[in-house]
Amino acid sequence: MAETARHSETRYGNRPTMKDVAARAGVGLKTVSRVVNSEPGVTPDTERRVQEAIEALGFRRNDSARVLRKGRTASIGLVLEDLADPFYGPLSRAVEEVARAHGALLINGSSAEDPEREQELALALCARRVDGLIVIPAGDDHRYLEPEIKAGVATVFVDRPAGRIDADMVLSDSFGGAREGVAHLIAHGHRRIGFIGDQPRIHTATERLRGYHAAMADAGTRVEDSWVSLGPTDPDRVRAATERMLSGPEPVTAVFAGNNRVTVTVVRVLAEQERRIALVGFDDIELADLLGITVISQDAAAVGRTAAEHLFRRLDGADHTPARVELPTTLIARGSGELPPA
Amino acid sequence: MAETARHSETRYGNRPTMKDVAARAGVGLKTVSRVVNSEPGVTPDTERRVQEAIEALGFRRNDSARVLRKGRTASIGLVLEDLADPFYGPLSRAVEEVARAHGALLINGSSAEDPEREQELALALCARRVDGLIVIPAGDDHRYLEPEIKAGVATVFVDRPAGRIDADMVLSDSFGGAREGVAHLIAHGHRRIGFIGDQPRIHTATERLRGYHAAMADAGTRVEDSWVSLGPTDPDRVRAATERMLSGPEPVTAVFAGNNRVTVTVVRVLAEQERRIALVGFDDIELADLLGITVISQDAAAVGRTAAEHLFRRLDGADHTPARVELPTTLIARGSGELPPA
DNA sequence: TAGGCCCTGGACAACGTTGTCAGCTGAATG
DNA sequence: CATTCAGCTGACAACGTTGTCCAGGGCCTA
Structure with a gap:
């Protein structure tokens, strides 16, 4: 007995179908379909009757069935x-x-x-x-x-x-963008430049790192292992990585941030420093203009x-x-x- | 002749169906269904044959049909x-x-x-x-x-x-939040406070305005019409509204921004002013901590x-x-x- | 007035899946 | 050895829609 009850409740509240509309309007099933899809070949009067039935029953076409039939x-x-x-x-x-x-x-x-x-x-x-x-x-x-x-x-x-x-x-041109960003820092006199990026299995992360290395190589500048950090971009790790670069034996004077999440954290860390550290970030950020953050922007x-x-x-x-x-x-x-x- | 060609191309590249899988595996339709849905009652050997056929044909269940049948x-x-x-x-x-x-x-x-x-x-x-x-x-x-x-x-x-x-x-408690924010400004000595919000047909906008008026009334503070501006939150309008409040005969000393988009623009305008204007915004914003923006935050x-x-x-x-x-x-x-x- | 044509409307199958139910096999039992 | 039973398996209908095709009726023309 619970059988029938469960059944009738389960399928979405017994919604009316085209068949119900057709019955109520006193027309054939296909005619309702024609009205619903604004197909030609229906008298204004018939159409009105169908519309009224749709209205009254609260009918809405079941797109699942439609998709099944049409394929798209x-x-x-x-x-x-x-x-x-x-x-x-x-x-x-x-x-x-x-x-x-x-x-x-x-x-x-x-x-x-x-x-x-x-x-x-x-x-x-x-x-x-x-x-x-x-x-x-x-x-x-x-x-x-x-x-x-x-x-x-x-x-x-x-x-x-x-x-x-x-x-x-x-x-996006991750390689070219990163290269340009790092070259920009180099052009402003930096040589000890840090790179903080996402996990190496993420393609854009390695491409940007490649851009970093290319720019450094273009300038004939040495890269210390301790200046590069790839990994998850949660605030804790990025913060730790940034602080490490800033306090090592050869502290960096500039940082290139590999994506927007990294940039946000790095900005926070740099704000706490006494020295003014340069920063270029990949990806633009809301309000970056007010904070004066130089970025490589991808649209x-x-x-x-x-x-x-x-x-x-x-x-x-x-x-x-x-x-x-x-x-x-x-x-x-x-x-x-x-x-x-x- | 184009008829048949169009037909076969249209419906998603003639994807294999359970029937095809059944034929290839040499089993019945329902058995395939059982395997696909991990229903019990299928011999390991049969299951393997079906799995192989699925693999080979690149079959994937058509959820439209499933939905049609199941109702959810x-x-x-x-x-x-x-x-x-x-x-x-x-x-x-x-x-x-x-x-x-x-x-x-x-x-x-x-x-x-x-x-x-x-x-x-x-x-x-x-x-x-x-x-x-x-x-x-x-x-x-x-x-x-x-x-x-x-x-x-x-x-x-x-x-x-x-x-x-x-x-x-x-x-969210728009009324209470706005009231608290405006009261905060009043507590810090402000009396001429501007309100810039969204269009009045948006409920949260009027609720926040109501909170503004409530806080002002609580403090027994007069409200000039020129201090209140409701309308679309595109940068141009917000900028104009802000500048108007700052330059009238009774310029405001503080602004309450009705949502995050408004806040962003107001921050920009305020940054260009000589006077330091107080600001509280509704909604938190990324990097608002670095910019020192006081906000009413809703999670x-x-x-x-x-x-x-x-x-x-x-x-x-x-x-x-x-x-x-x-x-x-x-x-x-x-x-x-x-x-x-x- | 009869014949043919166009316009409207409806019967029916098909889309791919799942639920129902019945049949079949082989093993366990009397 | 016959019978029962359980466990697998498959045939078939149904889900709600749309495409195909045909029937009926009104209108125009000869």
């Missing part, structure tokens, strides 16, 4: 690292705007920099049959997406390259927009070979990067 | 104002975490403060049959959601109250978490009457709010 979901998935990160907010929003322009919804999730969670999320989105997928890689092996891509899920990797798979990518919104547009171009049938787009960065001088060595 | 989508919708706003990032992330803990995906969209777009989005999510809906209202009439709520979509309104409908809400993550937990409690069957939760705010003194009148 009009939705795309976005797997990013952390929705709460100020870099990804604008990126996500830009993707959403493009999706909206194409009549698609956005489903997104955060991987929290965990490769397993990235995979889990991406595959869950594929199971929902998103038309396309934008992934900010946490892991470095994306072969698990091969069947999906082959099956037609338009996929674009963003911010970091895909691993062991040939696919579309939209990246998160542009990255997201580019990726999404690329994705929809793919969906619209263009099946050129996988493309790799690299967007330039901009150095914005605001003071902290122009301080002379102390 | 294991996903919730979040309609917010702007994903790129630093207040909503953490909120969204908190919702996501709770959803994840309940095995649900998050679909979200930005209303851009447009009531029509809010409705469009919310209803689109309902058509996808999300199990629950979290809405940060842009409009002030949510009767359009009545049939959905009646049909079983667990709905929670956040940050601002629902309009003309009885539903669950999770709010965005806590708001999101509370709302999501409430939603899932609803889904789990608790059908108490609609609840209204109000979360407290915290004043964080950092210097800008403690400046004496100039």
Whole structure:
């Protein structure tokens, strides 16, 4: 007896279906479908009757059934690292705007920099049959997406390259940006320059480190091991790393911060110092202008927009070979990067 | 002839179905279903054969069909104002975490403060049959959601109250927070205090204004019309409003900023002034500690978490009457709010 | 007035999955 | 050796929608 009760409660409160609407309006099922989809071939009078029935019953089309029938979901998935990160907010929003322009919804999730969670999320989105997928890689092996891509899920990797798979990518010029930033410090007289970046398994982290080394090499400047620190970007570690560089036998006179989270912490630590230490950070930050922080800026919104547009171009049938787009960065001088060595 | 070609290309690259897997593994359809859902009653040997077929064909379950059959989508919708706003990032992330803990995906969209777009989005999510809906209202009439709520979509309104409908809400104490912030300024000797807030149709904006008036009245302090400015929070308008208050016949000595966007712009304008103007802002901001900005902080993550937990409690069957939760705010003194009148 | 055409409306199958139920096999039991 | 039972397995319907196709009726024309 509990059987039937449970049943009727479970499936979303017994929502009315087109069949119910049809019955109430005294028309055929298909006619309701035509009205709901604004298809031609329905008399104004019939349409009115159907609309009234829809109104009265509180009917709403079940898109799951629609998707099942049509094959397209009009939705795309976005797997990013952390929705709460100020870099990804604008990126996500830009993707959403493009999706909206194409009549698609956005489903997104955060991987929290965990490769397993990235995979889990991406595959869950594929199971929902998103038309396309934008992934900010946490892991470095994306072969698990091969069947999906082959099956037609338009996929674009963003911010970091895909691993062991040939696919579309939209990246920022991490190497060039870091190189320019460090060269900027060198140009202002610095030689002992620290680098604090993210974990080495993250591509952008190693690219930026590579840029650092390139700039130092360009200037014929030696690099001490103790000036470089890669690892998780939680405040505690970054703080410790910064303080270590500032207090060693050969203390640095400038720091290059590998991303926005690092920059924020480094700024705090530097504010506590007596010496004025120069700083250039990768990624712009809100209010950085007021704090006078010199940054290498990458346009998160542009990255997201580019990726999404690329994705929809793919969906619209263009099946050129996988493309790799690299967007330039901009150095914005605001003071902290122009301080002379102390 | 193009007919068949178009057809076969359209539906997502002819993905394999359970039927295909069954055929390849030489088993029945239902057995594949059992394996995919880890249901009991399958011989290890059979399971292996099925797994191999799945592997070989690159099969992935079609969740649309599953949803159609089962009635639950294991996903919730979040309609917010702007994903790129630093207040909503953490909120969204908190919702996501709770959803994840309940095995649900998050679909979200930005209303851009447009009531029509809010409705469009919310209803689109309902058509996808999300199990629950979290809405940060842009409009002030949510009767359009009545049939959905009646049909079983667990709905929670956040940050601002629902309009003309009885539903669950999770709010911050805008009135109390603003009152405390303004009282703080008064306690530090200010009498001519400006208020810059969002458009009056936004509930939190008027609540905060009410708090401002309450604090001023508490102190028996007169309020000039020219000290109050409500409107869109784009930098240009806020800048103009701020400059007007600072240059009138009775210039203010302190400003209360109605939200984070306003605060950011006001900080910029104040930095250009010769006089030191006191400031308290509603919402905390990244790096506000370094800039010494005193704020009324509301915990965005806590708001999101509370709302999501409430939603899932609803889904789990608790059908108490609609609840209204109000979360407290915290004043964080950092210097800008403690400046004496100039 | 008869014939043909267009316009509207409806019956039916199909989308890919899961729930129900019945059949089959092999082992355990009388 | 017959019978029962349990454990696997598969056939079939159903979920709610849309595409296909056909029927009926009104209107125009010859």
